[in-house]
Amino acid sequence: LSIGLADRLVDDDSLMTQALILAEEIAAAAPLAVESIRATLRGDIADRVRLATAHEMAEQMRLRQTKDFTEGAKAMAERRTPHFNRS
Template sequence: ASAPLAVVSVRETLRMGLADRVRAATDRELQEQNWLMRTEDAKEGIKATAERRPANFAGK
């Protein structure tokens, strides 16, 4: 038989760890999106979409 209190405790600990990792990944994604939106490629992508043409990305 399993120890119910220990099982509950382990599950809660695992969930907390998962929540922390999701939060860290979300924070990292926000940082990446913030700098990417300031690049020339982002401007080109938006302009190309508005003009209904393929984007010409330069890696800048």
């Protein structure tokens, strides 16, 4: 919820009621917008997000091995301006 991947969490007991409420909200929305969102979700966006996330993780892991990462973390802890050297 805090990062925006879900709008709400519901208990099993209220799942159907909450699903119907959400369905009513969607049905009341602008039809062109709903069609566009549905087309996007049916497309390859999930795969593209997955690939982008995997790439980001690989880059983060690579960058964590650099002297610049160590310097940045150390400078933050020491409350000083970091001195990066691209290594």
